[in-house]
Amino acid sequence: xxxxxxxxxxxxxxxxxxxxxxxxxxxxxxxxxxxxxxxxxxxxxxxxxxxxxxxxxxxxxxxxxxxxxxxxxxxxxxxxxxxxxxxxxxxxxxxxxxxxxxxxxxxxxxxxxxxxxxxxxxxxxxxxxxxxxxxxxxxxxxxxxxxxxxxxxxxx
Amino acid sequence: xxxxxxxxxxxxxxxxxxxxxxxxxxxxxxxxxxxxxxxxxxxxxxxxxxxxxxxxxxxxxxxxxxxxxxxxxxxxxxxxxxxxxxxxxxxxxxxxxxxxxxxxxxxxxxxxxxxxxxxxxxxxxxxxxxxxxxxxxxxxxxxxxxxxxxxxxxxxxxxxxxxxxxxxxxxxxxxxxxxxxxxxxxxxxxxxxxxxxxxxxxxxxxxxxxxxxxxxxxxxxxxxxxxxxxxxxxxxxxxxxxxxxxxxxxxxxxxxxxxxxxxxxxxxxxxxxxxxxxxxxxxxxxxxxxxxxxxxxxxxxxxxxxxxxxxxxxxxxxxxxxxxxxxxxxxxxxxxxxxxxxxxxxxxxxxxxxxxxxxxxxxxxxxxxxxxxxxxxxxxxxxxxxxxxxxxxxxxxxxxxxxxxxxxxxxxxxxx
Ligand code: SF4
Ligand code: SF4
Ligand code: SF4
Ligand code: SF4
Numbered sequence: 001x002x003x004x005x006x007x008x009x010x011x012x013x014x015x016x017x018x019x020x021x022x023x024x025x026x027x028x029x030x031x032x033x034x035x036x037x038x039x040x041x042x043x044x045x046x047x048x049x050x051x052x053x054x055x056x057x058x059x060x061x062x063x064x065x066x067x068x069x070x071x072x073x074x075x076x077x078x079x080x081x082x083x084x085x086x087x088x089x090x091x092x093x094x095x096x097x098x099x100x101x102x103x104x105x106x107x108x109x110x111x112x113x114x115x116x117x118x119x120x121x122x123x124x125x126x127x128x129x130x131x132x133x134x135x136x137x138x139x140x141x142x143x144x145x146x147x148x149x150x151x152x153x154x155x156x
Numbered sequence: 157x158x159x160x161x162x163x164x165x166x167x168x169x170x171x172x173x174x175x176x177x178x179x180x181x182x183x184x185x186x187x188x189x190x191x192x193x194x195x196x197x198x199x200x201x202x203x204x205x206x207x208x209x210x211x212x213x214x215x216x217x218x219x220x221x222x223x224x225x226x227x228x229x230x231x232x233x234x235x236x237x238x239x240x241x242x243x244x245x246x247x248x249x250x251x252x253x254x255x256x257x258x259x260x261x262x263x264x265x266x267x268x269x270x271x272x273x274x275x276x277x278x279x280x281x282x283x284x285x286x287x288x289x290x291x292x293x294x295x296x297x298x299x300x301x302x303x304x305x306x307x308x309x310x311x312x313x314x315x316x317x318x319x320x321x322x323x324x325x326x327x328x329x330x331x332x333x334x335x336x337x338x339x340x341x342x343x344x345x346x347x348x349x350x351x352x353x354x355x356x357x358x359x360x361x362x363x364x365x366x367x368x369x370x371x372x373x374x375x376x377x378x379x380x381x382x383x384x385x386x387x388x389x390x391x392x393x394x395x396x397x398x399x400x401x402x403x404x405x406x407x408x409x410x411x412x413x414x415x416x417x418x419x420x421x422x423x424x425x426x427x428x429x430x431x432x433x434x435x436x437x438x439x440x441x442x443x444x445x446x447x448x449x450x451x452x453x454x455x456x457x458x459x460x461x462x463x464x465x466x467x468x469x470x471x472x473x474x475x476x477x478x479x480x481x482x483x484x485x486x487x488x489x490x491x492x493x494x495x496x497x498x499x500x501x502x503x504x505x506x507x508x509x510x511x512x513x514x515x516x517x518x519x520x521x522x523x524x525x526x527x528x529x530x531x532x533x534x535x536x537x538x539x540x541x542x543x544x545x546x547x548x549x550x551x552x553x554x555x556x557x558x559x560x561x562x563x564x565x566x567x568x569x570x571x572x
Contacts, residue, residue: 117187118188
């Protein structure tokens, strides 16, 4: 599912600024959710109060689809991806770790350190902590985004 | 993980680096293939079916019936074969000779004319491996490989590193799309997408020739000359350029002269060499064209008479059916009832059809006799010719439960 903005997320929260989550406001909590620092379960009122039940489920749903893929915000829209492999071959980390396999357009010689591979015709993200958009020396890499013909990869 | 690689016969790219996992005699997991390829490889391993008049029949009975239809026909048509192995294609050519049949494939209304000109050496061409190792400028013209050959750009033409292209696509390669609409491939080409009006290709080619020759490029549809000159300059600067020609370009041209001329002019004016590769779709259409060319000097549309081949547009599937000159048809791996225009389909339904196909199709359902055959590359091995002319050999992944195209053709021939 397509991720929303912090603002949209905020609209679904209790908006009471009760600070039980440890943040100063519901807006701050929304930002922490977007950054994957906290999870929907970290807001006790929303989780426990029946009147927020529907919103709680919506918010949890939004994160469960992306959680599976990565903790770092890389989302694969599987229904769009058709397995062309452009992102796999263009990803600089993939190339550095497997220059004669995926780097040369071929099947991976070893998948151990690769971020993107194609399984059953759809791209699969793994080892996302290797991605250049994350970690201490992060840069705004767009290798897998600009090479995708169908916008199947997104970062939130 | 390096080891057992299989070949995908899902399109003319014949990717040879596919790994699979098996479960209960079927392909359960496929690595590295695109979605089209995965669907293709997972469809295998079905039971053998032969039918006469839509009802199940023993293979031997069906063979008898097929042979009888072909024997009684004065001028049978053999058609299809773009998704058969080289071995099956050669068998079909032999059968056509024996029957004095008309023989054609889908290339007669597809890229056949371009493959013919290529085999007659009317333009410079190269392989996809050359493009990967050396290509710096690639032009997708009236072609959308992202849809037709999903791994084209990632395996060969744009993104991979090659011997002389070690630094990556951003620095060392320029991909250009020329098309009437913003295709998926055009999207990847970003600002190097040149949108032209339908039917505007010939003028665009001529304007480009002017552009690279130092003249002011003009078109009646007022394509910005500045953009045309930009493009001309990229092409002129190429060390190893390739034009990938799709159906969109072919259908818009009256004949091939303009594009052949452009490749010639580019070879004179550009820094390095220029090449043209037709974007053949079916996995072995190029193979059929080459096999028939080797035998007769033509790539399609032939009629055999006492071992000699006559050639002409009247022997194309479409024309022969339109003129009702054929009185029975043997279709191999094609679905003309679904793909030909209605007026022609009507005539096709008037004559007995024999169909050989791994899948159930509209044609197979209407056929007098139908054989369901093994999926090549999955249930049977063989060899095929990739879209760039490279021969690829492949082994089966599964044990076949059904006969191959080649086996059925051989049996029909024996029963004649
Ligand atoms: S616990 Fe929930 S309601 Fe309270 S401030 Fe945090 S997000 Fe808002
Ligand atoms: S952002 Fe860059 S490093 Fe991260 S997966 Fe995409 S291409 Fe690879
Ligand atoms: S580039 Fe896009 S469509 Fe191609 S494999 Fe990657 S995510 Fe899928
Ligand atoms: S690009 Fe063509 S040959 Fe390669 S995996 Fe996809 S369908 Fe198969």
